[in-house]
Amino acid sequence: MISGAEIVIRCLQEEKVDCVFGYPGGSVLHIYDALFKQDEVKHILVRHEQAAVHAADAYSRSSQRVGVALVTSGPGVTNTVTGIATAYMDSIPMVVLCGQVPTQYIGQDAFQECDTVGITRPCVKHNFLVKDVKDLAITIKKAFHIAATGRPGPVVVDIPKDITAQMCEFDYPKTIQMRSYNPVVKGHLGQIKKAVQILQEAKRPIIYAGGGVILSDAAEKLTQLARKLNFPVTNTLMGLGGYPATDRQFVGMLGMHGTFEANNAMHYADVILAIGARFDDRVIGNPEHFSQEKRRVIHIDIDPSSISKRVKVDVPIVGNVADVLDELLKLLDAGCKTDPEVADWWAQIEEWRGRESLRYRQSEHIMPQFVVEKLYEVTGGDAFITSDVGQHQMFAAQYYKFDKPRRWINSGGLGTMGVGLPYGMGVLMANPGAQVACVTGEGSIQMCIQEMSTCKQYGLPIKIINLNNGMLGMVRQWQEMFYSKRYSQSYVTSLPDFVKLAEAYGHVGMRIERPEDVEPALRKAFTEHKDDLVFMDFIIDPAANVFPMVAAGKGLTEMILAEEL
Amino acid sequence: MRHIISILIENEAGALSRVAGLFSARGYNIESLTVAPTEDESLSRMTILTHGSDEVLEQITKQLNKLVDVVKVVDLSEAAHVERELMLIKVRATGKDREEMKRMADIFRGRIIDVTESTYVIELTGASSKLDSFIAALDAGLILETVRTGVCGIGRGDRILKV
Ligand SMILES: Cc1cc2nc3c(=O)[nH]c(=O)nc-3n(C[C@H](O)[C@H](O)[C@H](O)COP(=O)(O)OP(=O)(O)OC[C@H]3O[C@@H](n4cnc5c(N)ncnc54)[C@H](O)[C@@H]3O)c2cc1C
Ligand SMILES: Cc1ncc(C[n+]2csc(CCOP(=O)(O)OP(=O)(O)O)c2C)c(N)n1
């Protein structure tokens, strides 16, 4: 017999979890004691529980494993909510273990009690309250199973303190069967055949691929498919890296800040092959405008509720992207004709591409786009790039050409400022020794800046690329364009001296103010200071804006381009 | 369109709030909801009466199916089914109203299940529209209290909802 606390740790070992991100407190003391007595599962002590969850989330995003966070009851749990909701919106598998007050105190407003299951219910894939130590191991098994299968998502396990003290036999089930949970994997063959038929008839096709390709580890299969068909490919913000950005067939990201060619190709396509993408409102613009064009839509998604939610789909294929692409490829191999008329479509796309919608104005100041371009060069295009939320995030997405999946780590669905630095920590724990840069802004970085202390403790040499415009730039951009330049509360005064701040935490700080210093500073950071966390405070042109832009309520082709201003 | 959704769900603490939470979070409407364990005690059956377009209904069933505890979902109103609702209604029954109330209950095939000097409790089962008509047929001033279970329904013939 072992204690509930030991069972928790044994479960983590069985799941091959090599590290958890967490923060101790009263209700998890038994678990922390069990953690202390072993060394298979490493623990990263963050400085705020939000960061623990973000780090666990990035651990998942940057690997094929499930990230784990461990927090105490009450405030420990409430601090995790932003992190859980962030993972939920982007379908990231994760297990969050929470302490709870002892069973007999639940419901009595006990010290540090909160209704964890109630508070987290709307932002988890599932959650559990463990009521009997005999259910503990199987519940944790279920949590990992549910988190990682089907459409992935975060799962919370709430564990009362008395359960962690009780003794029980440990028996970890190898597999699990749940009558109420059986996600589909294989797509319906009849539907796939229909899809092949439509793909072959297409005159103006586009492959629109999203986060589901990354989550399904299907990037290579997508590439094979696109090459075979010679169709243009666009990615959502979450899909970047799912198709090599340096490839000729890639037309860039689409959507609110998508390229001219991607948005036009999407809008005017006669056949859309949507793969693990959910027709988000930031992607299709005004739905009425989008639905004006006649087209046929094939949609591959593991979650039936993503299909025909915002855009009517003609051929729904419910299944795992990798499995469905296998079938598609097989059928195409068995008799694929190349359609000559796709050549005209390509000519049209090249014309759109000729607009060079990502060209940006020159300035005596550092332009943020330039920093990202140099970052790409200096890191050989091979770094993990985490980001926060704002203009800097869009610049990173537009100008860092991701050729590989799981390299672009950002919050798309919830758009959570503050994720960047803890995301860097999670990436490094999952990929020791990797190059990691966090492209951030002076607003976002301050939302989890305390994690510089964690980075010091565990030697996590993240390069923080702070695109400092002294503004909540994305807010400022909207105010400039849609609120007659009334800059209500978007100007950040009293910024800290980031160089000194980094030094105070024991790291290296740099301030870069001239365009000609950008590249040398980056080189220095990535070579001389390879093993240091370097806070690079780039003082950028505060007037730089993100283009193209589809304003709220506008159609996908009604883009504002940089050259028009 | 009016729809009756039947759900088989694991009989676990919190199951009801997962379903109710889903409806409120996504802005779907619930006109009535009934829930009780089935002959298999590990399962509860829920019946939800809702209104919505075909697109909304498609999303409702998809989203319900996505809940990890939900075992099965059907839209009963898609095919032949029977539906019933139970109402208990307390009415004033004094003087000439006493006889009138009895007569009305008889016409609607209700049963008087509690009697005092001045009140009756009438039990009435039927389609919701029948219960509505009964209420409409009574003098509103005589109705003291009503309680309705909400709709429950079952498919006709071979249409069976079971694991
Ligand atoms: C400031 C800001 C600006 C933004 N601008 C843009 C923009 O210009 N363009 C843009 O694209 N986005 C933009 N976004 C992001 C946007 O809000 C959405 O997060 C994003 O578009 C969603 O990407 P997705 O459709 O790939 O879906 P995801 O959220 O990645 O969802 C993945 C889909 O794949 C499915 N799936 C998951 N796993 C599998 C599997 N194994 N097999 C099959 N299917 C699976 C899921 O069910 C889901 O439907 C912006 C966000 C912010 C914060
Ligand atoms: C937690 C949170 N609060 C508010 C917002 C709204 N918001 C989106 S972008 C942005 C400005 C971000 O400023 P900064 O980090 O400096 O980035 P910049 O846009 O200047 O590059 C704000 C406030 C958000 N996304 N997240």
Ligand SMILES: [Mg+2]
């Ligand atoms: Mg800023």
